[in-house]
Amino acid sequence: MRTALVIGTGLIGTSAALALAARGVTVYLADHDPEQARTAAALGAGTDTEPEGPVDLVIVAAPPAYVATALADAMRRGLGRGYLDVASVKGGPRRELEALGLEASLLSKYIGTHPMSGREKSGPLAATGDLFEGRPWVLTPTRETDTEVLNLALELVSHCRAVPVVMDADAHDRAVALVSHMPHLVSSMVAARLEHAEEAAVRLCGQGIRDVTRIAASDPRMWIDILSANPGPVADLLSEVATDLDETVRALRALQSSDEAKRREGTDGVENVLRRGNAGQVRVPGKHGTAPQVYEIVAVLIDDQPGQLARIFADAGKAGVNIEDVRIEHATGQQAGLVQLTVEPTAATVLTAALRERGWAIRQ
Amino acid sequence: MRTALVIGTGLIGTSAALALAARGVTVYLADHDPEQARTAAALGAGTDTEPEGPVDLVIVAAPPAYVATALADAMRRGLGRGYLDVASVKGGPRRELEALGLEASLLSKYIGTHPMSGREKSGPLAATGDLFEGRPWVLTPTRETDTEVLNLALELVSHCRAVPVVMDADAHDRAVALVSHMPHLVSSMVAARLEHAEEAAVRLCGQGIRDVTRIAASDPRMWIDILSANPGPVADLLSEVATDLDETVRALRALQSSDEAKRREGTDGVENVLRRGNAGQVRVPGKHGTAPQVYEIVAVLIDDQPGQLARIFADAGKAGVNIEDVRIEHATGQQAGLVQLTVEPTAATVLTAALRERGWAIRQ
Numbered sequence: 005m006r007t008a009l010v011i012g013t014g015l016i017g018t019s020a021a022l023a024l025a026a027r028g029v030t031v032y033l034a035d036h037d038p039e040q041a042r043t044a045a046a047l048g049a050g051t052d053t054e055p056e057g058p059v060d061l062v063i064v065a066a067p068p069a070y071v072a073t074a075l076a077d078a079m080r081r082g083l084g085r086g087y088l089d090v091a092s093v094k095g096g097p098r099r100e101l102e103a104l105g106l107e108a109s110l111l112s113k114y115i116g117t118h119p120m121s122g123r124e125k126s127g128p129l130a131a132t133g134d135l136f137e138g139r140p141w142v143l144t145p146t147r148e149t150d151t152e153v154l155n156l157a158l159e160l161v162s163h164c165r166a167v168p169v170v171m172d173a174d175a176h177d178r179a180v181a182l183v184s185h186m187p188h189l190v191s192s193m194v195a196a197r198l199e200h201a202e203e204a205a206v207r208l209c210g211q212g213i214r215d216v217t218r219i220a221a222s223d224p225r226m227w228i229d230i231l232s233a234n235p236g237p238v239a240d241l242l243s244e245v246a247t248d249l250d251e252t253v254r255a256l257r258a259l260q261s262s263d264e265a266k267r268r269e270g271t272d273g274v275e276n277v278l279r280r281g282n283a284g285q286v287r288v289p290g291k292h293g294t295a296p297q298v299y300e301i302v303a304v305l306i307d308d309q310p311g312q313l314a315r316i317f318a319d320a321g322k323a324g325v326n327i328e329d330v331r332i333e334h335a336t337g338q339q340a341g342l343v344q345l346t347v348e349p350t351a352a353t354v355l356t357a358a359l360r361e362r363g364w365a366i367r368q
Numbered sequence: 369m370r371t372a373l374v375i376g377t378g379l380i381g382t383s384a385a386l387a388l389a390a391r392g393v394t395v396y397l398a399d400h401d402p403e404q405a406r407t408a409a410a411l412g413a414g415t416d417t418e419p420e421g422p423v424d425l426v427i428v429a430a431p432p433a434y435v436a437t438a439l440a441d442a443m444r445r446g447l448g449r450g451y452l453d454v455a456s457v458k459g460g461p462r463r464e465l466e467a468l469g470l471e472a473s474l475l476s477k478y479i480g481t482h483p484m485s486g487r488e489k490s491g492p493l494a495a496t497g498d499l500f501e502g503r504p505w506v507l508t509p510t511r512e513t514d515t516e517v518l519n520l521a522l523e524l525v526s527h528c529r530a531v532p533v534v535m536d537a538d539a540h541d542r543a544v545a546l547v548s549h550m551p552h553l554v555s556s557m558v559a560a561r562l563e564h565a566e567e568a569a570v571r572l573c574g575q576g577i578r579d580v581t582r583i584a585a586s587d588p589r590m591w592i593d594i595l596s597a598n599p600g601p602v603a604d605l606l607s608e609v610a611t612d613l614d615e616t617v618r619a620l621r622a623l624q625s626s627d628e629a630k631r632r633e634g635t636d637g638v639e640n641v642l643r644r645g646n647a648g649q650v651r652v653p654g655k656h657g658t659a660p661q662v663y664e665i666v667a668v669l670i671d672d673q674p675g676q677l678a679r680i681f682a683d684a685g686k687a688g689v690n691i692e693d694v695r696i697e698h699a700t701g702q703q704a705g706l707v708q709l710t711v712e713p714t715a716a717t718v719l720t721a722a723l724r725e726r727g728w729a730i731r732q
Contacts, residue, residue, distance in 0.1 A: 120572055132731050134669060138705075140572055171568055179569035187558050187577045189638075192645025193612045194551050197605060199648040204535055205543035208484055208504055209652050213551045215579040217652055220645035231638050232623050239620035241561060246613045248557045249606055256603035259596050274553075274595050281556025281584035284563040288573050288581055305498060311685035313694070317678035327677055330694045341502075367496050 005029055005159050007059040009083055011074055012036075013044035016090050016119065017065030018131035021049035023164040026133050032059060036066075044128040058082055061156045064089040068233050072100030079110045086153035087114045088160070092180065093233035094118060094144045094173035112150050115157050116173055118142040118180070119166060134165070141166035144173040181237035188219055188227060189238065190245060195220035211331070252277050299328055300352035302345045303367040304359060316343060316364065323358035325351045342367065369393055369523045371423040373447055375438055376400075377408035380454050380483065381429030382495035385413035387528040390497050396423060400430075408492040422446055425520045428453040432597050436464030443474045450517035451478045452524075456544065457597035458482060458508045458537040476514050479521050480537055482506040482544070483530060490590075498529070505530035508537040545601035552583055552591060553602065554609060559584035575695070616641050663692055664716035666709045667731040668723060680707060680728065687722035689715045706731065 008024050009032045010017045021031045021044060031050025035041040041052040062084035066074045071089045075097070079087055089097050094116040101111060121139035141161045145154050161168045171179065195217040198206060231238060255273025258266045306312040313332075320327055329346035347355055356366050373396045374385045385395045385408060395414025399405040405416040426448035430438045435453045439461065443451055453461050458480040465475060485503040505525045509518050525532045535543065559581040562570060595602060619637025622630045670676040677696075684691055693710035711719055720730050 120574065134729065134731065137669070142572070169568065169571060175566070175568065179566070179572050182561060182565055182569050183573045183577050186561065187580045189616055189641065190554060190558050190613075191576075191580050192641050193609050193616070194554050195646075195648035195652075196612060196641060196644035197546060197550065197608060197648060198651045199644055201546055201648075201651065202539070202543070204533065204539065205546050206651050207533060207653060208506070208543050209547045210484065212555075212583045213547050214652055215582050216551045216555050217645075217649045218579050219576045220649040222642075224639055224642035224646065227642055228635055228639055231620065232635065235620040235623040235634070239617045239624075242613055242617050242620070244561060245557050246610060246617065248560060249554075249610045249613060252553055252557070253603045253606045253610065256595065256599040256606070259599040260603075270599070271592055271596065275588055275592055277553065277556050277560065278584075278586075278588035278591055280560035280563055281581075282559075282588065284559035284561060284565075285556075285581045285584040287562045287565065287570050288559075288578055289571060305501070311681075313691055314678070314681035314685035317675075317681045321675035321678035329696050330677070332693050365498065367498065 005060040005156055005163075007055065008032070008050075008061045008063060008160075009034065009055055009059045009078075010044075010050070010063045010065060011078060012065035012067070012070075013040045013049070013128050014065060014067075015126045015128070015130045015135070017063065018044040018047065018049050018128040019133065019135035020063055020065065020090070020119075020160065020164060022047065022131055022133035023136065024160070025050050027163045029163070036070075040128055044131070047128060047131065049128070049131070055083070059084045060086065061160060062087045063160070068093070068096075068229055071097045072104060075101060075114060076104045076106055079106060079113065085113070086150070086156040088117045088153075088157050089114075090117055090119055091233070092118055092230055094142070094176045096233055098144075098146075098173055108148060112148045113153055115149050115153050116144040117157055117161075118144075118176060119161075119164070120180075121166075136161075136164035136166040139166050140169045142169050142171050142176050144171055144176055146173075177234050178237045181234055181241055185231055185234055185238045186241040186245070188222070189231070189242065191217055191220040248277055299346045300349045302347060302352055302355050302359070304343045304345065305365040305367060306341050306343055313343065315362075316345070316359065319359055319362045319364070320345065320355055323354055325355045325358070369424040369520055369527075371419065372396070372414075372425045372427060372524075373398065373419055373423045373442075374408075374414065374427045374429060375442060376428060376430035376434075377404045377413065377492050378429060378431075379490045379492070379494045379499070381427065382408040382411065382413050382492040383497065383499035384427055384429065384454070384483075384524065384528060386411065386495055386497035387500065388524070389414050391527045393527070400434075404492055408495070411492060411495065413492070413495070419447070423448045424450065425524060426451045427524070432457070432460075432593055435461045436468060439465060439478060440468045440470055443470060443477065449477070450514070450520040452481045452517075452521050453478075454481055454483055455597070456482055456594055458506070458540045460597055462508075462510075462537055472512060476512045477517055479513050479517050480508040481521055481525075482508075482540060483525075483528070484544075485530075500525075500528035500530040503530050504533045506533045506535050506540050508535055508540055510537075541598050542601045545598055545605055549595055549598055549602045550605040550609070552586070553595070553606065555581055555584040612641055663710045664713045666711060666716055666719050666723070668707045668709065669729040669731065670705050670707055677707065679726075680709070680723065683723055683726045683728070684709065684719055687718055689719045689722070 007030045010021045011034045013035045025031045032055045033041040033044045033050045033052045045052040062078050064074045071091045119136050119141045255270045258270030331344040371394045374381045375398045377397050377399045389395045396419045397405040397408045397414045397416045409416040426442050428438045435455045483500050483505045619634045622634030695708040
């Protein structure tokens with residue numbers, strides 16, 4: 005790919021443009037707000053002038069509501085050899101394009117894609133060429149999609165150092181509902197229980213509820229747009245959760261019964277949901293996209309002075325141990341904290357010995 | 369307190385004994401399995417001989433099912449001046465003691481307590497004197513509780529360097545249902561959706577669902593015991609979540625409607641749960657037990673070589689910046705990762721400059 009046109013120079017569009025420009029692609033930048041395009045150009049993402057002729061790839065990174073019309077307009081004007089969008093839901097844009105009466109010969113030049121890497125901030129100033137590095141970038145070609153267009157999309161993904169994942173558009177929408185949209189709403193519902201809770205109760209919060217509710221802090225407006233574009237699959241999954249919920253409530257009520265047999269049923273019901281939770285949790289990919297291998301945790305007590313973590317990691321480094329993950333568990337109302345270092349089992353003993361030797365308090 | 373008797377030398381009992389012994393308290397250890405008591409004694413938690421006379425404090429750390437009988441037995445034999453248990457649910461033991469017909473003069477010597485610090489491992493060998501350090505330790509005195517007994521309990525808590533929190537027993541049970549038991553079951557239900565999900569979908573999992581489902585990995589048997597002891601409050605909370613869930617499903621279905629007004633209702637419904645989630649999430653205590661202050665995140669790209677974290681933290685230390693929290697976000701199928709350093713706003717610019725200067729790739 006030698007030339008590209010990015011329509012919509014927000015966070016995603018500008019980040020893709022920066023990655024392409026860094027790889028020597030000539031990038032043209034357009035936005036309904038010329039100021040945005042000028043900003044992106046100033047950041048080195050390309051030029052906000054008009055391309056003389058058709059570019060290799062047109063990337064539509066407009067807000068969800070404008071994607072289909074922006075695509076149809078660009079395709080009818082023949083601005084490129086291939087066209088793609090980066091909207092977070094994929095069934096909609098394609099259906100809208102068809103509804104706009106685009107002929108098959110043009111539709112074959114379009115591929116719907118979704119880079120799985122958002123962030124809190126938005127706009128061109130938040131953009132960065134490495135935004136997509138190592139993240140999945142879903143491509144949703146159909147039987148009609150030109151191979152040339154698929155290859156242009158794959159080239160974009162590799163320039164952005166993302167990991168291409170080919171899926172059917174509707175399968176993608178169900179997948180993001182499963183791994184992102186449904187968990188987000190459930191996290192909000194757990195957090196909502198705390199809104200009017202007594203202070204004394206809230207004081208007892210630990211790392212568990214902290215993790216479960218972390219994503220509930222996100223911006224509602226952004227999530228309303230996301231969820232509005234994918235209501236069906238999300239509602240289906242929430243209904244499944246509702247079924248589990250009702251059965252679990254029934255099981256817990258049975259546990260309050262004086263009847264032995266009923267209590268037994270209750271125990272089985274609770275055990276069932278806990279075991280299915282185990283079975284699902286192990287499928288969440290570990291750091292390297294594989295099923296999580298068994299790691300061991302070495303827990304080190306620290307106080308809250310600067311440099312403590314530095315010393316721990318330096319000591320781990322000296323011992324030649326690679327830290328797979330870190331969690332700092334801070335104690336309620338205290339300066340003291342616990343650093344949990346996740347390492348491969350073979351490394352755990354080495355690390356424990358090395359840190360002990362250097363005077364760290366290790367919790368077995 | 370000069371003498372204590374620990375009945376039940378598992379993780380909690382032995383850890384408390386280790387803390388007391390370290391503070392010069394003479395600790396007597398007893399367990400229905402003498403081997404366990406011998407092990408605890410061998411770890412320096414005290415002696416597994418019988419006390420000659422009444423001790424200052426009797427700590428019953430037996431499994432939930434045996435707590436009340438063990439307490440009643442110890443109290444009738446007059447083994448101590450004060451008695452407490454450490455079971456994770458507090459309404460039950462007191463009611464069982466009353467059901468066992470213990471006279472008021474004896475009941476006034478008992479206080480129900482709950483140290484909020486479990487861990488994955490169990491048994492005396494997993495015990496450590498700092499297990500309770502900085503964690504909340506709930507005390508549930510009644511109007512009848514002797515002040516002397518409350519003070520003995522407070523002395524134990526301070527010897528264990530825990531943070532005493534006084535609550536009504538039933539308020540405690542509702543609180544742990546809210547901050548621990550209910551979130552645990554909901555996490556299991558989200559994780560359960562992944563059990564039979566397509567591999568392609570599971571590949572799209574990110575940090576969000578990873579956090580929401582982390583606690584779903586816990587041991588079901590342990591959790592059946594915990595939930596069986598507190599079914600009522602947990603069921604009540606799950607029913608509240610179920611109500612939110614049904615309303616949210618209705619709202620999402622409305623978003624699929626062709627009727628403008630209905631879609632508007634849908635948006636309002638979704639926004640409502642998201643905003644209430646925001647309001648609840650901000651109440652989750654931050655690292656120092658306060659409402660979380662606003663922190664800033666400095667994100668640094670790393671590859672997966674040993675020592676990289678060491679260098680980052682060393683560089684942060686040189687800049688005099690105190691890292692409040694760390695999250696390593698690893699990229700699916702990639703060695704590359706993103707280290708998110710949480711720091712106070714004033715420190716963010718200092719840290720960014722310092723790391724840039726030392727050649728780190730900072731994501732703005």
